[in-house]
Amino acid sequence: MNTLKVIAFGLLVVGFYAFYANSIPQTESHPPKKISLDADLSEDEMIEAGERVYSGKGTCGICHAIGRTGSRGPDLNGVGLRAASRKPDQGAKAYLLESLLQPSAYLVEGYGPLMPPMGSILTPGEIMVTVAYLQSLGAQVDIAPDDVKAAMLVRSDTTMPVSTATEVQTVAVDSAPVAASPAPGNPEQGKTVYNTLCIACHNPDPALVGTIGPAVRGSSRELLEARVLRAEYPPGYSPKRDTKLMPPMVHLAKDIDHLTEFLK
Amino acid sequence: MHTDAPKLAKPSYLLLPVLFFLISSGVVWGQELIELPEYRAFPWIGSRVAVWIAAEVHLMFAAFVLGVPMFAVIVELIGVLTREERYDKMAHEFTKLLTVAMSTTAIWGGILLFLLILLYPRFMNYLSEVFFPTLWIYPLIFFLEAFTLYLYYYGWDRMKTGRSKWFHLYLGLQLNIVGTILLLVANAWATFMMTPGGVDMKTGAMMNLWEVIDNFAWWPINIHRLIANITFGGAVVAAYAAFKFLHAKGPEERAHYDWMGYVGNMIAIWSFLVLPFAGYWLMRELYEYDQTMGITMMGGFLSWLWIIQAILISSLFLASNYYLWLGMERIDGGERYQKYIKYMLSVLILCVWVWATPHSLVVTPEEVALMGGVHHPVIGIFGVMSAKMTAVNFMILTSAIGFLFYRRANKVATVPHARLLNGLQASIFAGVAAYVLYLGVDGYFVEPSIRVNKYSVWQVLAVLFAIVSTTLIDFFLFKGARTIGKFDWGRMPQRSQYTLIFIAVSFTWLMGLMGYARSAIRQHWHVYKVMEDTSVDAFAPTLGFAANVVSVCVVIFLGLVMFIFWLGSLADKKQEKLKTAI
Numbered sequence: 104m105n106t107l108k109v110i111a112f113g114l115l116v117v118g119f120y121a122f123y124a125n126s127i128p129q130t131e132s133h134p135p136k137k138i139s140l141d142a143d144l145s146e147d148e149m150i151e152a153g154e155r156v157y158s159g160k161g162t163c164g165i166c167h168a169i170g171r172t173g174s175r176g177p178d179l180n181g182v183g184l185r186a187a188s189r190k191p192d193q194g195a196k197a198y199l200l201e202s203l204l205q206p207s208a209y210l211v212e213g214y215g216p217l218m219p220p221m222g223s224i225l226t227p228g229e230i231m232v233t234v235a236y237l238q239s240l241g242a243q244v245d246i247a248p249d250d251v252k253a254a255m256l257v258r259s260d261t262t263m264p265v266s267t268a269t270e271v272q273t274v275a276v277d278s279a280p281v282a283a284s285p286a287p288g289n290p291e292q293g294k295t296v297y298n299t300l301c302i303a304c305h306n307p308d309p310a311l312v313g314t315i316g317p318a319v320r321g322s323s324r325e326l327l328e329a330r331v332l333r334a335e336y337p338p339g340y341s342p343k344r345d346t347k348l349m350p351p352m353v354h355l356a357k358d359i360d361h362l363t364e365f366l367k
Numbered sequence: 368m369h370t371d372a373p374k375l376a377k378p379s380y381l382l383l384p385v386l387f388f389l390i391s392s393g394v395v396w397g398q399e400l401i402e403l404p405e406y407r408a409f410p411w412i413g414s415r416v417a418v419w420i421a422a423e424v425h426l427m428f429a430a431f432v433l434g435v436p437m438f439a440v441i442v443e444l445i446g447v448l449t450r451e452e453r454y455d456k457m458a459h460e461f462t463k464l465l466t467v468a469m470s471t472t473a474i475w476g477g478i479l480l481f482l483l484i485l486l487y488p489r490f491m492n493y494l495s496e497v498f499f500p501t502l503w504i505y506p507l508i509f510f511l512e513a514f515t516l517y518l519y520y521y522g523w524d525r526m527k528t529g530r531s532k533w534f535h536l537y538l539g540l541q542l543n544i545v546g547t548i549l550l551l552v553a554n555a556w557a558t559f560m561m562t563p564g565g566v567d568m569k570t571g572a573m574m575n576l577w578e579v580i581d582n583f584a585w586w587p588i589n590i591h592r593l594i595a596n597i598t599f600g601g602a603v604v605a606a607y608a609a610f611k612f613l614h615a616k617g618p619e620e621r622a623h624y625d626w627m628g629y630v631g632n633m634i635a636i637w638s639f640l641v642l643p644f645a646g647y648w649l650m651r652e653l654y655e656y657d658q659t660m661g662i663t664m665m666g667g668f669l670s671w672l673w674i675i676q677a678i679l680i681s682s683l684f685l686a687s688n689y690y691l692w693l694g695m696e697r698i699d700g701g702e703r704y705q706k707y708i709k710y711m712l713s714v715l716i717l718c719v720w721v722w723a724t725p726h727s728l729v730v731t732p733e734e735v736a737l738m739g740g741v742h743h744p745v746i747g748i749f750g751v752m753s754a755k756m757t758a759v760n761f762m763i764l765t766s767a768i769g770f771l772f773y774r775r776a777n778k779v780a781t782v783p784h785a786r787l788l789n790g791l792q793a794s795i796f797a798g799v800a801a802y803v804l805y806l807g808v809d810g811y812f813v814e815p816s817i818r819v820n821k822y823s824v825w826q827v828l829a830v831l832f833a834i835v836s837t838t839l840i841d842f843f844l845f846k847g848a849r850t851i852g853k854f855d856w857g858r859m860p861q862r863s864q865y866t867l868i869f870i871a872v873s874f875t876w877l878m879g880l881m882g883y884a885r886s887a888i889r890q891h892w893h894v895y896k897v898m899e900d901t902s903v904d905a906f907a908p909t910l911g912f913a914a915n916v917v918s919v920c921v922v923i924f925l926g927l928v929m930f931i932f933w934l935g936s937l938a939d940k941k942q943e944k945l946k947t948a949i
Binding site for chain 2: 116128
């Protein structure tokens with residue numbers, strides 16, 4: 104009799120947990136649909152493709168909401184309109200590209216540098232259609248299908264600079280090693296770059312370990328050039344962490360000397 | 368020499384090396400003769416669920432088989448040092464459970480391997496390519512594990528005294544070392560699928576075997592599983608003792624199993640208190656490996672999973688405290704502390720309420736409709752990390768206070784300055800509680816990085832300080848204390864034993880849930896961002912569906928465990944008959 108009671112009790116406990124887990128909101132997580140960007144896309148198709156990236160592979164919806172506040176990231180309702188006036192020297196397209204590729208370059212008030220650079224997650228083509236979708240949230244889309252096609256020509260493992268899509272093509276070419284310049288860098292300029300970009304992962308004090316990246320104080324020019332521009336390490340260098348998070352940022356080629364000076 | 372050990376083991380563990388030979392030689396899937404299919408379908412329940420059940424039940428048994436020897440050897444050593452026979456008897460009884468569990472582990476391992484090879488041939492082909500050398504090592508270590516275990520168990524009576532006892536203890540140590548190596552090897556396979564390293568991320572080609580093994584999540588999982596195995600082993604042993612207690616025929620038997628249940632539960636609870644720190648480390652490493660993965664787990668489609676986990680762990684806290692309070696009934700003098708139980712219960716319930724409050728969840732529109740908003744309008748404020756961390760630490764503090772009451776239930780301190788030391792203990796608990804609460808409140812007003820990296824750590828350190836310092840003070844306070852009542856082992860109500868069974872079932876269910884979380888985090892990848900899952904099951908099911916599968920696994924596991932208990936009782940009866948005949 105005791106055995107039966109134990110069995111019944113055990114089943115009751117298991118049943119309670121199963122019941123509870125079934126009574127909370129239920130969601131299935133499906134893999135992102137494969138998006139073909141090969142065809143000549145119309146504007147509507149581009150926006151639709153961007154929306155699929157947004158809610159699928161980009162997993163943007165995890166942190167951003169559209170039409171309501173309270174998530175980790177800013178509400179994106181009307182972002183297409185706001186993007187044009189966020190920074191005086193940038194148009195909507197450039198600002199949105201920057202927001203995707205260097206999310207910490209401009210932080211909306213009240214939000215922290217949580218977003219990972221999407222250049223290491225999405226292909227250039229996917230980034231362009233996402234920008235088109237974001238522009239469509241409140242403004243006219245000024246990304247042409249040719250921009251998307253041009254972006255797709257960029258190697259998928261290369262991070263795009265903050266530029267228009269047509270400039271994107273030059274990135275792959277520019278990613279060759281940079282020759283050491285005779286003049287030393289400007290540490291103040293290096294500090295600006297560091298505080299704008301690097302502190303998303305590295306500690307604001309380069310001598311300390313950051314939330315994601317290691318301490319970088321004293322990094323040599325050779326190391327910075329390899330790591331920042333090509334996401335590689337110099338030959339024979341033993342990495343502090345075997346992380347694959349840091350994307351190549353080829354557009355920082357001109358800042359390598361400044362960063363080197365700042366990190367000395 | 369015992370003759371009551373089961374004879375099921377040999378065929379099952381002999382199976383493994385044969386299988387590995389077949390895999391490595393390519394015979395099983397005939398890779399050189401026919402083209403491999405991507406996937407095959409398992410009838411009715413589908414391939415994923417079939418593999419899921421086999422893997423989970425295998426892991427549950429493996430956790431038991433690896434966890435129990437750790438404290439079996441320690442209990443045996445205590446028996447040697449204290450020369451108390453009851454410790455030796457208990458350690459022997461722990462080991463008896465292992466012998467049958469070992470063969471069941473191997474059987475489920477064999478089933479899992481067959482299913483993987485048959486249902487996921489392309490994936491297994493890739494994995495065996497990458498891990499080829501370890502596939503040879505694993506069965507050899509498994510042989511050594513099985514050999515050591517049976518020698519350890521069967522040699523118990525023969526190596527009972529003198530120097531041979533120390534050799535026997537060495538065998539126990541070897542059993543643990545070999546078991547841990549086995550765990551490390553198997554963990555390398557599982558963690559590689561989550562956080563692959565040492566391979567070309569585009570082609571999947573192996574570049575460095577050591578980096579493949581020593582991937583990002585390997586050590587965090589190793590530590591997490593080592594501790595969790597002790598917790599799990601302790602809980603199942605306590606449930607076994609409870610089962611035997613409920614079936615005990617006399618007071619002596621009841622007293623033995625009451626004591627055994629108490630020890631098993633204490634092992635489970637104390638090791639369980641360390642687990643959150645190991646889990647925290649694991650999550651940090653996952654974030655560091657891939658931020659998207661961390662966000663998916665904590666804020667994406669898996670976010671509700673942590674609410675289920677909160678319910679489970681809260682239930683475990685409540686149950687373990689309840690067992691402790693009931694335990695005071697077996698101690699004359701324990702009634703002096705019963706008046707505090709209502710306060711401790713109030714604190715625990717309040718903490719459960721806070722911990723289980725959803726707040727910072729990312730929700731779908733349907734979920735918003737169900738909840739009436741993204742955040743609950745009234746209690747949503749308690750759902751953030753700051754409040755939850757505070758609640759968990761208060762639960763640990765309350766449990767520690769309950770344990771101190773339990774320890775002093777039948778004692779009266781006689782040392783000079785007893786009042787002072789008592790007051791010091793109370794001040795430490797009050798001071799730490801206030802500090803934890805202060806950090807919890809201030810946590811709302813600081814940057815997340817400060818809250819996560821500093822405040823959470825300080826809260827934990829403060830609680831650990833309180834536990835360690837008050838325990839040390841207790842040691843001095845009750846040195847030479849006057850005993851006012853006896854410890855009457857066996858004087859426990861039946862509901863206390865059901866509490867132990869509840870704890871074991873909850874731990875098992877929790878383990879199943881966490882197993883699902885670890886696998887689901889890969890989403891539609893067999894090997895994260897290296898080998899994509901293109902099967903019909905390449906999606907993460909709802910938590911309700913996952914809970915149903917976990918429940919089936921728990922029922923299978925506990926059903927088999929009961930079967931093992933029954934086998935054990937048959938052997939006991941046989942022994943009794945033999946003794947009576949003699």
